[in-house]
Amino acid sequence: MPTVAGVDSSTQSCKVVVCDADTGKILHRGRAAHPDATEVDPGAWWRALREAGDGLLEHVDAVAVAGQQHGLVTLDAAGQPVRDALLWNDTRSARAAADLVDELGGPEKWAEAVGTVPVAALTVAKLRWLAEHEPERADRTARVLLPHDWLTWQLCGGPGSAAEPVTDRGDASGTGYWSPAHGAYRHDLLSRAFDGRTPQLPRVLGPLEVAGRTPHGALVAAGTGDNMGAALGLGIEPGDVVISLGTSGTAFALSDHPTSDPTGAVAGFADATGRYLPLVCTLNAARVLSSTARMLDITLDGLGPLARKAEPGAGGLVFLPYLGGERTPNLPDAAGSLMGLRKANMHPPNLARAAVEGMLCNLADALDRLRAQDVSARRVLIIGGAAKAPAVGEIAAEIFGTPVTVPEPEEYVALGAARQAAWALAGTPEPPHWPLAAARQVTAPSDDTAGRRIRAAYAEARSMVYG
Ligand SMILES: Nc1ncnc2c1ncn2[C@@H]1O[C@H](COP(=O)(O)OP(=O)(O)O)[C@@H](O)[C@H]1O
Numbered sequence: 001m002p003t004v005a006g007v008d009s010s011t012q013s014c015k016v017v018v019c020d021a022d023t024g025k026i027l028h029r030g031r032a033a034h035p036d037a038t039e040v041d042p043g044a045w046w047r048a049l050r051e052a053g054d055g056l057l058e059h060v061d062a063v064a065v066a067g068q069q070h071g072l073v074t075l076d077a078a079g080q081p082v083r084d085a086l087l088w089n090d091t092r093s094a095r096a097a098a099d100l101v102d103e104l105g106g107p108e109k110w111a112e113a114v115g116t117v118p119v120a121a122l123t124v125a126k127l128r129w130l131a132e133h134e135p136e137r138a139d140r141t142a143r144v145l146l147p148h149d150w151l152t153w154q155l156c157g158g159p160g161s162a163a164e165p166v167t168d169r170g171d172a173s174g175t176g177y178w179s180p181a182h183g184a185y186r187h188d189l190l191s192r193a194f195d196g197r198t199p200q201l202p203r204v205l206g207p208l209e210v211a212g213r214t215p216h217g218a219l220v221a222a223g224t225g226d227n228m229g230a231a232l233g234l235g236i237e238p239g240d241v242v243i244s245l246g247t248s249g250t251a252f253a254l255s256d257h258p259t260s261d262p263t264g265a266v267a268g269f270a271d272a273t274g275r276y277l278p279l280v281c282t283l284n285a286a287r288v289l290s291s292t293a294r295m296l297d298i299t300l301d302g303l304g305p306l307a308r309k310a311e312p313g314a315g316g317l318v319f320l321p322y323l324g325g326e327r328t329p330n331l332p333d334a335a336g337s338l339m340g341l342r343k344a345n346m347h348p349p350n351l352a353r354a355a356v357e358g359m360l361c362n363l364a365d366a367l368d369r370l371r372a373q374d375v376s377a378r379r380v381l382i383i384g385g386a387a388k389a390p391a392v393g394e395i396a397a398e399i400f401g402t403p404v405t406v407p408e409p410e411e412y413v414a415l416g417a418a419r420q421a422a423w424a425l426a427g428t429p430e431p432p433h434w435p436l437a438a439a440r441q442v443t444a445p446s447d448d449t450a451g452r453r454i455r456a457a458y459a460e461a462r463s464m465v466y467g
């Protein structure tokens with residue numbers, strides 16, 4: 001029986017699943033933590049991958065890595081990191097992003113060129129920041145990779161080996177210098193952002209192409225970005241919208257054609273199957289709940305049950321969840337706000353409920369942004385760490401005003417990477433058919449008044465603070 005491994009190297013941790021390549025059945029799992037920071041030594045990801053995959057990766061026939069998107073890994077001529085990688089949620093590049101947008105002639109020009117308007121998260125904005133603030137390090141940068149590219153290269157032998165660094169369409173589409181519509185790098189945009197420098201870029205592999213072999217002889221597939229990995233792990237079809245509640249909150253869907261949203265809200269990414277993945281990303285999701293649990297001095301598992309004790313609307317408390325700044329809406333310098341405080345509503349259940357409602361109102365807006373780009377949302381699926389709390393699915397159905405599907409909690413990003421590895425191993429035109437996850441269906445209340453009121457209160461609070 002051939003076996004395959006999938007790696008999810010995400011913001012907070014590295015997860016590994018080993019699956020039966022034919023059926024997708026998960027046979028083994030591993031996990032290791034990542035440093036809690038927005039700039040991280042890529043070596044820490046490699047150590048976490050080896051720890052999570054210890055005793056597992058040596059025995060598989062194929063492996064693939066899905067990684068947090070956009071992170072800037074800068075390497076010198078010897079292939080060694082020039083500095084710690086700047087992650088997708090590091091907002092220091094906000095000014096650089098705004099400057100790039102102005103210099104090219106506005107958001108429409110970027111949407112047309114690469115399908116996505118730069119914000120602080122995009123790799124191209126991080127390159128501009130580096131050129132401006134650390135020119136010596138920029139000068140030493142001979143090569144630029146993304147987190148999954150770098151890990152894929154390490155798996156294949158890394159610097160000093162014959163392996164060539166590669167990436168895939170999905171992750172390349174989050175750089176801001178690769179066009180999903182044309183399937184090509186925009187070297188001009190990269191060099192303009194990097195003040196004339198022209199670092200080497202990884203070759204972009206197609207969905208079935210092979211990156212190399214591990215020292216143990218396992219085939220290494222192309223890998224992809226973590227959201228593209230989740231799409232493959234869930235086996236979504238057009239009409240499905242996935243809301244992922246990890247460190248980031250994302251709302252994304254499959255599309256047969258490239259998208260470009262000049263408002264900048266919807267990123268026009270590519271997926272891992274040769275299609276496209278329009279996506280809205282927020283900076284604040286699962287950590288809104290974990291930070292609120294810490295503030296209330298309760299366990300994370302206790303937050304959902306506490307929130308359920310409050311009425312919809314949290315007694316008038318409104319929580320704007322922009323704890324780490326925000327990406328959509330583009331408010332990189334924002335902080336969270338708790339509004340509507342009154343003597344009568346200052347109870348722990350209201351705070352717990354306001355945190356869940358705030359996180360989900362931000363994602364309800366994301367869903368609307370996707371719909372505004374003609375993305376159909378016949379089914380809404382909720383995954384990611386925060387989806388493990390049953391209260392989240394229930395409150396989501398109320399706030400989104402639509403039934404939601406909550407697939408059984410699983411590492412869908414790692415599973416998608418494993419499915420990609422199985423696909424590359426089989427070499428078939430389509431990915432192997434793996435059975436879909438069991439799921440809980442949550443119906444929306446027949447009366448949507450409460451959900452509408454919650455969203456209206458959230459919108460009003462946001463416009464009071466941010467206009
Ligand atoms: N039962 C739970 N209720 C709410 N949040 C949870 C629960 N279990 C885990 N989480 C949160 O999920 C997050 C990790 O989710 P994950 O999707 O793995 O994130 P990432 O992919 O960004 O590393 C953590 O912030 C953790 O606090």
Ligand SMILES: O=C(CO)[C@@H](O)[C@H](O)COP(=O)(O)O
Nearest residue numbers: 010011068069088246247248
């Ligand atoms: O920046 C994005 C998507 O554009 C994020 O979704 C990152 O890819 C990180 O994902 P998680 O670690 O939260 O899963």
